[in-house]
Amino acid sequence: MLAVYSPQQGWVANLLLAAQVLRTRVGIGGAGSGAFASTAQKQAADRLLAGERYEQVLSGPKVLAFAHLIEHNGNRSPEHSHVVVDRHALSVAHGTALSVAQYNTAPLRAAQRRNGSIHHRHYDHVVALYHQAAAEISRRRGQPVTAYQMQAVTWLVRRRLTQAAQRERGMSALDKGREQARINAEIAWRRFCVTHLPQLGDLPVPGASYQPAA
Incomplete structure (x- = not known):
């Protein structure tokens, strides 16, 4: 829910x-x-x-991944690895803070192939970046870090940075409403x-x- x-x-x-x-x-x-x-x-x-x-x-890879991680308190298994890519997570992968408008126009939604099957090519590309980062951190630390853990930690940092920048530039009418x-x-x-x-x-x-x- x-x-x-x-x-x-x-x-x-x-x-x-x-x-x-x-x-x-x-x-x-x-x-x-x-x-x-x-x-x-x-x-x-x-x-x-x-x-x-x-x-x-x-429907949609983000909400499905979120539901999966909630249900299983992580991944059901290594073969079922999920990452929740919202605006803050995409900002981390992109390397800079994205606005709501930029996130909403990002091609992360599902697309249908000619044979009727569904794919999430762009979403899966961002997920792959988190897997790569998690693998690198795991190698450096000498202990496993999952892609969803990488996303969760960097999400918190990105959100804090976004809020700090918001306070520094001053609250817009939309910011105040939120x-x-x-x-x-x-x-x-x-x-x-x-x-x-x-x-x-x-x-x-x-x-x-x-x-x-x-």
Whole structure:
């Protein structure tokens, strides 16, 4: 469910939507839902709630990889190696911070071959770069580092650098809107936890200071 609601979503808002859906057993999304989620996401959530496997429900290599890594707490096996390539991960591979517009125009979506099969050539190329980097770090350290671990660590660093640059140049109207949305999501998450997840107690809001999710 986290994978379903992850696209274009802040982490705390992602947690909140997934938790609300799992509590009510009804998908959220579309016009009038009051959430930044599409009708397609609502339909996907309802299909998952009905018992379908995410491999049959989700489309797109990023969300499928995210779901796989959540389910297996990593890769199911070395032969099933996944990397989640979002804007920050693509920025790392590209060597410079990419804007939302640049990421949205990157050719990472699936394409259909003439025979009807699906391929993700550009996405897979970025994944291969993370595998190469992980192999090099593994060689230097003398212990194995996976591609998804490489992506996760560099993602955090890239996000911190992006936020630092944002503070240095000053907040645009869009930046301010996103920051307010993050604050609102944190408040809503805390309220949700008080009522429905009291066992979380006073744990930090996950993601606010790069804390692990509880």
